[in-house]
Amino acid sequence: MIKNPKRYTVTAALIYANGPIHIGHLAGCYLPADVYVRYLRAKGKDVAFISGTDEHGVPITIKAKKEGITPQAVVDKYYGIIKQSFEEFGISFDKYSRTSNKVHHETSQEFFTNLNDKGYFDEVVTEQYFDEEANQFLADRYIVGECPVCQNPNAYGDQCESCGSSLSPTELVNPRSTLSGAKPVLKETKNWYLPLDRLQPKIEEYVNSHPEWKSNVSGQCQSWLKQGLQPRAMTRDLDWGVKVPVEGADGKVLYVWFDAPIGYISMTKEWAAENGKNWEDYWKKEDTKLVHFIGKDNIVFHCIIFPAMLMSHGEYVLADNVPANEFMNLEGDKISTSRNWAVWLHEYLQEFPDKQDVLRYALLANAPENKDNDFTWKDFQTKNNSELVGIFGNFVNRTVVLTQKYYDGLVPERGELHDIDKETLATLADLPCKVSDALKNYKFRDALAAMMEIARLGNKYLADTEPWKVIKVDEERVKTIMNIATQITGTLSIVCESFIPFTAAKLYEQLSLENWNLKGETAHPEWRDAGNADLIPAGTVVKTGNLLFEKIEDSTIEQQVNKLQEAKRMNELEGKAIEPLKDTIQFDDFMKLDIRIGTILEAEAVKKSKKLLKFLIEDGMEKRTILSGIAEYFTPEEMIGKQVTFIANLAPRKMMGVESEGMILMAEDKDGSLALLKPHKDVWNGASVS
Numbered sequence: 001m002i003k004n005p006k007r008y009t010v011t012a013a014l015i016y017a018n019g020p021i022h023i024g025h026l027a028g029c030y031l032p033a034d035v036y037v038r039y040l041r042a043k044g045k046d047v048a049f050i051s052g053t054d055e056h057g058v059p060i061t062i063k064a065k066k067e068g069i070t071p072q073a074v075v076d077k078y079y080g081i082i083k084q085s086f087e088e089f090g091i092s093f094d095k096y097s098r099t100s101n102k103v104h105h106e107t108s109q110e111f112f113t114n115l116n117d118k119g120y121f122d123e124v125v126t127e128q129y130f131d132e133e134a135n136q137f138l139a140d141r142y143i144v145g146e147c148p149v150c151q152n153p154n155a156y157g158d159q160c161e162s163c164g165s166s167l168s169p170t171e172l173v174n175p176r177s178t179l180s181g182a183k184p185v186l187k188e189t190k191n192w193y194l195p196l197d198r199l200q201p202k203i204e205e206y207v208n209s210h211p212e213w214k215s216n217v218s219g220q221c222q223s224w225l226k227q228g229l230q231p232r233a234m235t236r237d238l239d240w241g242v243k244v245p246v247e248g249a250d251g252k253v254l255y256v257w258f259d260a261p262i263g264y265i266s267m268t269k270e271w272a273a274e275n276g277k278n279w280e281d282y283w284k285k286e287d288t289k290l291v292h293f294i295g296k297d298n299i300v301f302h303c304i305i306f307p308a309m310l311m312s313h314g315e316y317v318l319a320d321n322v323p324a325n326e327f328m329n330l331e332g333d334k335i336s337t338s339r340n341w342a343v344w345l346h347e348y349l350q351e352f353p354d355k356q357d358v359l360r361y362a363l364l365a366n367a368p369e370n371k372d373n374d375f376t377w378k379d380f381q382t383k384n385n386s387e388l389v390g391i392f393g394n395f396v397n398r399t400v401v402l403t404q405k406y407y408d409g410l411v412p413e414r415g416e417l418h419d420i421d422k423e424t425l426a427t428l429a430d431l432p433c434k435v436s437d438a439l440k441n442y443k444f445r446d447a448l449a450a451m452m453e454i455a456r457l458g459n460k461y462l463a464d465t466e467p468w469k470v471i472k473v474d475e476e477r478v479k480t481i482m483n484i485a486t487q488i489t490g491t492l493s494i495v496c497e498s499f500i501p502f503t504a505a506k507l508y509e510q511l512s513l514e515n516w517n518l519k520g521e522t523a524h525p526e527w528r529d530a531g532n533a534d535l536i537p538a539g540t541v542v543k544t545g546n547l548l549f550e551k552i553e554d555s556t557i558e559q560q561v562n563k564l565q566e567a568k569r570m571n572e573l574e575g576k577a578i579e580p581l582k583d584t585i586q587f588d589d590f591m592k593l594d595i596r597i598g599t600i601l602e603a604e605a606v607k608k609s610k611k612l613l614k615f616l617i618e619d620g621m622e623k624r625t626i627l628s629g630i631a632e633y634f635t636p637e638e639m640i641g642k643q644v645t646f647i648a649n650l651a652p653r654k655m656m657g658v659e660s661e662g663m664i665l666m667a668e669d670k671d672g673s674l675a676l677l678k679p680h681k682d683v684w685n686g687a688s689v690s
Contacts, residue, residue, distance in 0.1 A: 001210070001212055001320060001321075002287070002288075002289045002320050004287075005287055005288060005289035005320075006046065006285070006287040006288065007045070007046040007047070007048070007281060007282060007285075007287070007288050007289070008037075008040055008045055008046065008047045008048070008288070008289050008290075008291065009047075009048050009050065009264075009268065009282040009283065009288055009289070009290045009291070010033060010036065010037050010040075010047060010048070010049045010050070010291045010293070011033075011049075011050050011051060011264045011290075011291070011292050011293065012029050012030050012033040012034075012049075012050075012051040012091075012093075012293045012294075013028075013029050013030075013051070013292075013293065013294045013295065013298055014051060014052055014053060014054035014099065014260050014261075014263050014264075015053060015054060015082065016053070016054050016055075016057050016059045016060065017053035017054065017055045017060065017074065017075040017078040017079050017082065017098070018057075018059045018060050018062070018063040018074060018075075018078060019063070019078060019337050020078065020081050020082065020085065020344050020345065020346050021081075021082050021085050021086070021344070021345040021346070022335060022337070022342035022343055022344050022345060023328060023330070023335070023342070023343045023345070023348075023359070023363060023375055024295075024327060024328045024330075024335040024342065025295075025345075026089075026345065026359075026363055027325065027328035027363045027366075027367055027368060027373075027375070028294070028295035028296075028325045028327070028328065028368070029293040029294050029295055029324075029325060030051075030086070030091050030293070031091070031360060031363055031364060031367075032293055032323065032325065032364075032367065032442070032444045033049070033051075033091075033293035034049075034090070034091045034092055035364065035439070035444055035447070035498045035499055036291070036293070036439060036442070036444075036498075037049040037092060038092060038497060038498040038501065039436070039439045039498045039527070042494070042497060042498065042526055042527035043526070043527045043528070044526060044527075044528075047094070048094050048095070048268055048271060048272075048277075048282045049092065049093050049094045049095075050093065050094065050095050050264050050267045050268050050271065051093055051095075051096055051264075051267070052095070052096050052097040052098050052099065052263055052267050053075065053078070053079045053082060053083075053097075053098045053099065054099055054256065054260045054263065055071075055075040055079070055098055055099045055100040056099055056100070056240060056241040056242060056253070056254075056256050056259060056260070057141075057256040057260075058139045058140070058141035058142060058238075058256070059141065060074055060075060060240065061238070061240050062141070062142075062178065065179070071240045072100070075098065075100055079098050081346055083096055084346070085345045085346045085349065088349050088356070089345060089349065089356050089359075089360075090356055090357075090360070090501050090502060092501075094271050095267050095268070095270055095271035095274075096267075097263075097266075097267040097270050099242075099259060099260060099263045099266075101266070101270070103266050103269055103270055104242075104259070104262070104263055104266035104267070105242050105243075106266075107262055107265055107266035107269065108242045108254055108258070108259040108262045108263075108266070109242060109243070109245040109254075111262050111265075111309070111313065112192075112234070112244065112245060112246075112254060112258070113245050113246075114313055115194075115309070115312050115313060116192070116246060118312070120194065120195070120312045121192040121193060121194060121234065122192070122193045122195055122231060123190060123191075123192055123193075124190065124191060124192075124193050124231070124233075125188055125189070125190045126188070126189065126190075126191065127186035127187060127188055127189075128169070128186065128187065128188075128189050128237070129143055129157075129169050129170075129175065129177075129184035129185070129186060129187075130184055130185055130186070130187035131177040131179050131180055131182060131184050132182065132184075132185060133177070133179070133180040133182045134177065134179040134180050136179075136237070137187070137189055137236075137237035137238075138157070138169070138177055138179070138184055139157075139236050139237070139238055140156060140157035140158035140159075140168075140169055141156050141157060141158065141178075142157070142177060142178050142179060143156070143157035143169045143172065143175050143176070143177065143178065143184065144156060144157070144172070144175070144176060144178055145157075145172030145173055145174050145175035145176060146172060146173035146174055147160040147162065147163060147165065147167065147172070147173075148167075148171050148172070148173060149163050149165045150162050150163035150165070155167060155172060157169035157172060157175070159297075161297075164296075164297070166224075166300065170186075189237055190248070191233040191234075191235045191236070191237075191252070192233065192234050192235045192244070192246075192249075193231040193232060193233050193234065194231065194232055194234050194258075194305075194308060194309070194312070195231045196229035196230060196231060196232055196304070196305070196308055197228065197229050197230055197231060199229070199308045199311065199312070200225065200228070200229045202308075202311055203225070203229065203304055203307060203308055203311075204225055206307055206311070206318060207221045207222070207225065207303065207304075210320075210321070212321070213321060213322065214323060214324065214369075214370070214442070215370070216296055216299075216324060216326060216370065217299055217303060217322055217323070217324050220296070220299045220300065220303075221299065221300070221303050221304060224300055224304060225304075229304070232255075232305065233255060234254065234255045234258040235249065235252045235253065235254060235255060235258075236252065236253055236254075236255050236256075237251060237252055238251075238252070238253045239251065239253070240253065241253030241254060241256065241259065242254040242259045257301050257305060258309065260301075261301065261302065261305075261306040261309070262309075265279075265283055265316075268282050268283060283316050283317060284315050284316055284317065285317070286317060288317050289320045290317050290318065290319045290320055291319065291320060291321050291322075291323070292319050292321075292322045293323060293324075294322060294324045294325075295324060295325055295326075295327070296324050296325065296326050296327065298324070299322065299324050302319065302322050302324075303319070303322050306319075307319065321442065323442035325367065325368050325369055326368040326369070326370065326371050326372045326373070327368055327372045328363070328366075328368050328372070328373055328374070328375055329372055329373065329374045329375065330342065330343065330374070330375050330376075330564070331374070331375070331376050331377070331561070331564060332374060332376075339567075339568065339571045340567040340568075340570070340571055341564065341567065341568060341571070343375070343560075343564075351560075354502075356502050357388075357499075357500035357501070357502045357503045358380070358383070358384045358388060358549070358552075359380070360499065360500055361383055361384075361387070361388060361448070361499065361500055362375070362379065362380045362383040362384070363375070364444055364445065364448045364499060365383055365387075365445065365448055365449075366379065366445075367444050367445050369442075369443070369444065369445060377557045377560045377561050377564075378557060380552075380557070381552045381554075381556075381557045384549060384551070384552050385551050385552060387452065388548075388549040389547075389549045389550070389551055391452060391455050391456060391459060392452065392455040392492075392496075392503075392548065392549070393547060393548045393549040394459060395455050395458040395459045395462070395488075395489070395492075396455075396458075396489055396492070396507065396510075396548055397547060397548070398459075398462055398485075399458070399462070399482070399485045399486060399488075399489050399542075400489075400510060400542055400544065400545070402467060402468070402482055402485075403482055403485075403486065403542045404542065404544060406467075406471060406478060406482065407479075407482065409541055409542045409543065409544070410538075410539055410540070410541060410542070411482075411483060411486050411536055411537070411538050411539060411540045411541075411542060412478075412479035412480075412482055412483050412538060413479055413483065413538040414479065414480045414483040414484065414538065415476050415477070415479055415480045416480065417480065418480075420461070420464060420465065421480060421481075421484055424457065424461045424484060424488075425484065425487070425533045427457055428454070428457060428487065428488055428491055428531050428533070429531040429532075429533070430531070431450060431451075431453055431454050431457065431491070431495075431531065432454075432491065432494075432495055432527065432530035432531045433531075434450040434453070435447050435450040435451050435495055436527070438450055439498070447498075447499075448499055451492075451495050451496055451499055454488060454491055454492045454495060455492055457488060458485060458488040458489065458492070461481075461484065461485065461488065462481075462485060465481045467481045467482060467485075483538065484533075486511070486536050486540075486542065487532070487533055487534070487535050487536060489507070489511060489536075490511055490513065490525070490535040490536045491530045491531055491532070491535060492507070493507035493508055493511060493513065493525075494525050494526075494527060494529060494530040495527075495530050503548055503549075506545060506548060507548075509543065509545065510542060510543045510544075510545045511536060511540070511542060511543075512540050512541050512542070512543065513525055513536070592649075593647060593649070594647065594648045594649035594688070595645060595646070595647055595648070595665070595688065595689035595690075596619055596620070596645075596646060596648045596686055596687065596688060596689065597643055597644070597645060597646075597678075597679060597683050597684075597685060597686070597687040597689065598617040598618055598619040598620070598624075598643065598644060598646055598685050598686070599617065599618045599641065599642070599643050599644075599685050600615050600616070600617055600639050600640055600641065600642050600643075600644060601616045601617065601618055601623065601640070602615065602616035602640065603615050603616075603636035603637070603639045603640050604636050605631060605636055606627065606631075606655075606656050606658065607656075608656065609631070609656050610631060610632070611629040611630075611631050611632060612627050612628070612629055612631060612655065612656060613627070613628055613629075613630055613631050613634065613636055613639065614626075614627055614658060615627075615628065615639065615644075615664070617644070617646065617662075618685050619646075619648060619685055619686055620684065620685035620686020620687070621686060624661040624662060625658065625659065625660065625661055626646060626660050626661055626662045626663070626664055627655050627656075627658055627660035628663070628664045628666075630664070630666065630674055633673055633674045634674075642676065642678065643678050643679060643682060643683070643685075644664050644665075644676060644677075644678055645664070645665045645676075645677045645678060645679075645689060646662045646663060646664045646665060647662055647663045647665070648662055650662050650663050665677045
């Protein structure tokens with residue numbers, strides 16, 4: 001562990017550019033990374049916060065084939081959506097780039113060449129799966145089959161997403177190609193392997209030198225090391241990706257987990273060039289602290305494979321910490337992009353404008369730091385209404401309103417301090433340290449709770465001192481109370497900026513702090529100013545403003561839950577097969593049917609029946625009674641006056657004691673619901689259908 005780093009390089013996982021961002025991504029790594037970086041900046045640290053889109057993975061090519069477009073078109077589309085969503089949500093990257101950029105290809109190829117020239121790679125001819133129908137070798141993710149560990153029937157060739165086991169394609173039971181569905185065959189091919197087995201002693205030494213890592217991270221690493229590391233191919237037989245820069249490697253690209261983490265380096269190069277900095281300072285100097293924020297499914301790549309690559313190169317620092325989170329579930333079910341069971345960030349930003357901080361707060365409060373956690377819309381509402389509105393917003397609003405009411409918005413002078421004042425100010429001085437200690441140890445839930453203790457402290461102080469009562473008997477005492485309440489609000493604004501930055505910006509504006517700090521510089525206060533009893537001088541203008549947070553109504557939450565349920569329903573229907581055709585009939589058989597149009601004159605439910613409705617229909621010649629089993633989908637009232645299509649020459653049939661003289665025609669949807677078959681415009685009753 002680096003005790004006094006001179007600079008920080010903080011990375012957040014490169015996400016595949018094959019779909020939008022959802023809350024699982026945010027809770028997994030991007031939100032905690034942003035909180036940590038904002039805290040470091042508030043402490044005055046030199047930070048490079050780097051991330052981007054991974055645009056060379058097999059998921060990209062799978063998406064391209066599914067949509068019938070090129071891989072480049074896929075990554076261009078989703079890079080734009082993802083980047084804009086992050087910006088609007090306040091994820092404060094110094095550089096958010098992409099692995100399709102030229103500088104990344106060059107950096108990855110230079111890295112590969114360096115290791116190859118040093119003799120680190122083994123050129124190995126192996127048998128790999130080949131799809132004869134698609135005429136190409138199959139990358140790990142182009143192969144699915146039964147997991148040998150948990151029997152999941154749809155495990156990938158590199159990993160089972162059900163049990164988390166790392167696999168090789170040949171371990172799958174009954175493998176099949178995702179391109180054609182055919183059973184693949186084994187065919188010889190040459191690839192370049194990184195001998196992780198020979199590097200294991202160095203990797204073990206590195207992992208064991210970090211006992212402070214989270215238990216889920218160290219546990220997964222130790223499991224891999226205990227099994228014994230195996231050589232891993234760093235090239236693939238594909239046509240989309242970074243070309244392998246050696247002779248005899250035509251038709252091969254770098255393994256996505258070789259080139260993707262190098263993206264952190266290439267993107268740092270871009271940022272440094274744009275800002276007049278030396279990128280090597282952030283990757284090669286021993287006084288640089290490198291921190292990778294990832295989800296648990298990327299632990300092995302960031303803690304074993306990437307460090308092995310960096311060690312082999314020899315010039316780079318290794319990650320000081322890899323604070324990986326577990327998974328965030330949704331309404332009791334695993335988030336699934338394929339099933340559309342997700343809360344998409346770009347949709348949230350459209351449906352909840354100006355409520356970025358509510359989602360940030362809710363996700364941080366339930367962050368899956370040590371185990372999988374669950375996001376529910378009801379809890380989201382509770383976090384907003386009970387905590388942000390009821391605690392945080394309530395304290396700030398009372399402070400602002402009373403300062404406006406008693407002192408025309410000017411912070412009053414503080415007078416003699418009572419014991420409660422001294423105790424409150426002492427607690428106020430300690431709380432930022434409590435937040436800081438939690439953030440240094442990547443305990444973001446604890447840090448958020450400590451931040452809220454500042455708001456709770458303010459509420460308790462006002463409740464105990466009751467300035468609205470004291471003003472009637474001791475105006476001087478109230479000046480001290482409101483001065484201290486304002487100091488608490490000022491500290492709250494500084495500390496909350498890491499967690500809910502949009503709210504912090506509003507508070508800086510209200511408290512006239514946006515262009516001022518204790519050093520007299522044109523910047524808002526820094527972290528070291530938090531807890532200061534003289535943060536906001538007497539006479540500072542406290543401006544009026546709108547409420548920081550608004551209550552979210554039940555109807556809004558119900559709408560979001562219904563949206564999810566509808567997405568689940570539609571996904572289930574997607575897999576429903578269309579009924580096969582019935583036996584062929586002759587034209588003469590069809591001509592025996594007399595299909596007509598009629599108008600419903602009367603409609604009523606059939607007694608003692610849940611399904612039947614009784615209709616009186618004008619058929620152009622007479623009125624006839626027809627019974628139809630559609631009561632679960634239509635009410636009698638809505639059917640009156642509608643024109644319907646019916647079979648007129650069906651033999652009468654008695655049901656529930658009523659004789660039915662025909663059959664009304666309906667279409668059944670995937671979900672079993674019924675739709676009327678009727679002419680697109682009114683026609684005369686008795687019109688024949690042919």
